Amino acid sequence: MRISTVRNEEFLFHLGVFIFVILFFIYPMFSIIRYSFLKASPEIPVDQWKFVGFRNFRRVAIEGHLGAAIYKTIVYAVVGSAVPMIFAMLFALLVNSFAPRFRRIINSILIIPMLILPVAAGIAWSFFLSEHYGWFNFFISKLGFKGKPWLMTRYSLWFVILTDIWGWTPWCYIILLAALQQLPPIIFDAASIDGAAGFNKFRFVTFPMIKKVFLTVFTLKLIDTYKAFDYLWVMTGGGPGSASTTLNIAAYKQLMYYRDLGTAGAYGVISIIFPIVATLILFLFIARKE
Amino acid sequence: MQYLKTTLKLIALIVVVLWTLIPVIWFFMMAFTTYGGLPRGIGLPKILTLDSFREAIGGIYSVLPGIKDSLIFSLVCILLVLLTCFTSSYACSRIRGTYSTIVYYFLVLIRGVPFVGIGIPYFIMFKNWGLLDTIWAPALGLTTIGLPMNIWILTQFIDGIPTEFEEAAEVDGASFFAKYFKIMLPLMLPGVFTILILTYFGAYNHYVLCLMLSRGTFSPVSVKVAGFATELTVRWPEMAAASVIGVIPMIIIFVIFGKYLLKGFASLATG
Numbered sequence: 001m002r003i004s005t006v007r008n009e010e011f012l013f014h015l016g017v018f019i020f021v022i023l024f025f026i027y028p029m030f031s032i033i034r035y036s037f038l039k040a041s042p043e044i045p046v047d048q049w050k051f052v053g054f055r056n057f058r059r060v061a062i063e064g065h066l067g068a069a070i071y072k073t074i075v076y077a078v079v080g081s082a083v084p085m086i087f088a089m090l091f092a093l094l095v096n097s098f099a100p101r102f103r104r105i106i107n108s109i110l111i112i113p114m115l116i117l118p119v120a121a122g123i124a125w126s127f128f129l130s131e132h133y134g135w136f137n138f139f140i141s142k143l144g145f146k147g148k149p150w151l152m153t154r155y156s157l158w159f160v161i162l163t164d165i166w167g168w169t170p171w172c173y174i175i176l177l178a179a180l181q182q183l184p185p186i187i188f189d190a191a192s193i194d195g196a197a198g199f200n201k202f203r204f205v206t207f208p209m210i211k212k213v214f215l216t217v218f219t220l221k222l223i224d225t226y227k228a229f230d231y232l233w234v235m236t237g238g239g240p241g242s243a244s245t246t247l248n249i250a251a252y253k254q255l256m257y258y259r260d261l262g263t264a265g266a267y268g269v270i271s272i273i274f275p276i277v278a279t280l281i282l283f284l285f286i287a288r289k290e
Numbered sequence: 291m292q293y294l295k296t297t298l299k300l301i302a303l304i305v306v307v308l309w310t311l312i313p314v315i316w317f318f319m320m321a322f323t324t325y326g327g328l329p330r331g332i333g334l335p336k337i338l339t340l341d342s343f344r345e346a347i348g349g350i351y352s353v354l355p356g357i358k359d360s361l362i363f364s365l366v367c368i369l370l371v372l373l374t375c376f377t378s379s380y381a382c383s384r385i386r387g388t389y390s391t392i393v394y395y396f397l398v399l400i401r402g403v404p405f406v407g408i409g410i411p412y413f414i415m416f417k418n419w420g421l422l423d424t425i426w427a428p429a430l431g432l433t434t435i436g437l438p439m440n441i442w443i444l445t446q447f448i449d450g451i452p453t454e455f456e457e458a459a460e461v462d463g464a465s466f467f468a469k470y471f472k473i474m475l476p477l478m479l480p481g482v483f484t485i486l487i488l489t490y491f492g493a494y495n496h497y498v499l500c501l502m503l504s505r506g507t508f509s510p511v512s513v514k515v516a517g518f519a520t521e522l523t524v525r526w527p528e529m530a531a532a533s534v535i536g537v538i539p540m541i542i543i544f545v546i547f548g549k550y551l552l553k554g555f556a557s558l559a560t561g
Contacts, residue, residue: 009466010385010387010389011389012377013381013385014378015377016373017375018393020433021400024434025399027415028415029411032407032411035410042417091306094302106303109307110310111544116314118495119495119516119533120529120532121313121317123519124313124529124530125313126519126524127320127526128313135312135331135332137331138330141331166313169310175555175558175559176559182556182559217559223402226402227403227404229497233497233501234516248405251406251407252406252502261410268407268410268411271407272403274402275402276402279401283398
């Protein structure tokens with residue numbers, strides 16, 4: 001594909017991106033690492049910021065429930081991406097077996113959660129999960145259990161994950177359906193003739209062909225869920241107590257409420273390290289495979 | 291057997307559609323009632339009124355300036371994306387030299403960075419630059435975090451354009467830049483459109499960076515809507531009405547350009 005050219009032109013083509021990357025990625029990354037070693041606040045002048053070594057990290061680990069925050073972040077990311085992917089896969093297979101015109105109608109219905117503001121959807125879901133008004137408790141009381149204000153119990157994280165699944169399954173579904181539709185139908189006919197049907201057809205014929213797309217989407221979704229903030233913040237604000245405090249929520253609270261730049265920086269650095277290390281491992285893995 | 295299978299399929303379909311739609315319908319219903327008229331459990335609202343819409347449009351917390359801010363914000367993001375991704379994806383697809391490799395590795399790193407994590411240094415940085423509480427702080431941040439997806443999608447699109455066009459132009463003696471601006475740009479337009487629509491959808495709904503970097507003077511729809519939920523009470527009907535109004539620009543754009551959005555998602559599927 002390479003077309004003969006002078007290399008200087010390549011730099012010109014990338015100039016805009018380089019400016020953005022240096023100003024708004026590399027420089028902030030160094031800044032946040034620096035902040036995490038400082039006792040600092042946006043409220044006090046820069047010359048009074050003090051270097052305190054690893055004290056912020058120690059404080060975060062001992063007083064700040066760092067372990068719990070990491071655990072909740074990982075639970076949120078893994079459950080909140082694996083479940084939508086499974087749902088989306090099943091549903092894409094289901095819809096793919098219907099007629100194209102029918103498919104279009106279903107697609108336009110299923111895309112609705114993606115259009116609504118995540119913030120508004122989150123607040124609406126906190127209404128559905130509320131004690132006296134919500135239909136969730138209505139169903140539960142019909143089944144004979146006692147209703148609770150679920151977002152104020154220690155299970156609040158799981159209900160935010162439920163909302164996240166509701167909001168993001170369509171996204172996964174649309175991509176997986178697009179992938180399914182790009183497969184040549186001849187292969188399925190051949191598989192049917194050879195006697196493949198039901199789960200075996202999916203396991204040995206369909207899935208291997210969309211495996212790459214599936215893994216790509218899963219990785220993207222995993223990263224996006226790891227970065228999730230909107231639903232958590234508007235539904236529980238990390239509460240009650242710290243029941244749904246993930247790394248992002250903790251960092252946000254430290255900066256915006258306690259005005260503690262050092263601690264916020266420590267949480268921020270930890271939350272940034274995870275995806276970077278994961279990406280590096282993934283790359284080494286791919287490089288070794290090749 | 292065939293009938294059973296079809297019935298089961300239809301039941302599964304109905305369950306999924308209901309699971310998707312019930313929250314949306316409830317949400318809509320909430321907008322047409324008052325706090326006292328909210329239904330308990332399953333039921334219709336007791337009072338039907340447009341008061342909450344009146345409050346959401348004309349009240350102190352009117353959502354209309356929010357919509358204006360959101361639209362301007364999306365527009366600024368789109369312009370910034372045009373400035374960066376346009377040329378860069380071309381180079382990533384066609385030239386593929388050292389610089390492209392460097393860019394590629396940085397994109398992979400950027401994709402994983404959480405908004406809050408990068409928002410912390412942004413807060414101090416933009417404060418020092420005097421850009422805090424303006425539209426530029428979240429727009430520049432969002433554009434940077436959005437670079438990877440945009441460049442990947444556009445690069446993939448350009449990969450699909452045959453190189454013969456450029457080769458023919460080269461044979462005819464076109465310079466490198468003439469080749470780019472006169473031959474490639476028109477061919478790239480559909481792909482560019484796709485990423486612009488994706489950018490619009492991401493920017494219009496964006497919340498975190500707007501919340502962190504611009505309180506007060508510039509507040510998009512999501513911040514306005516979240517403003518209806520305070521520590522003490524949530525004004526459900528007004529909130530619902532405000533977001534129903536706020537979603538209108540999204541729906542308009544989706545009805546007109548939804549094709550490109552779906553194309554963007556589909557291009558992820560070929561990845």
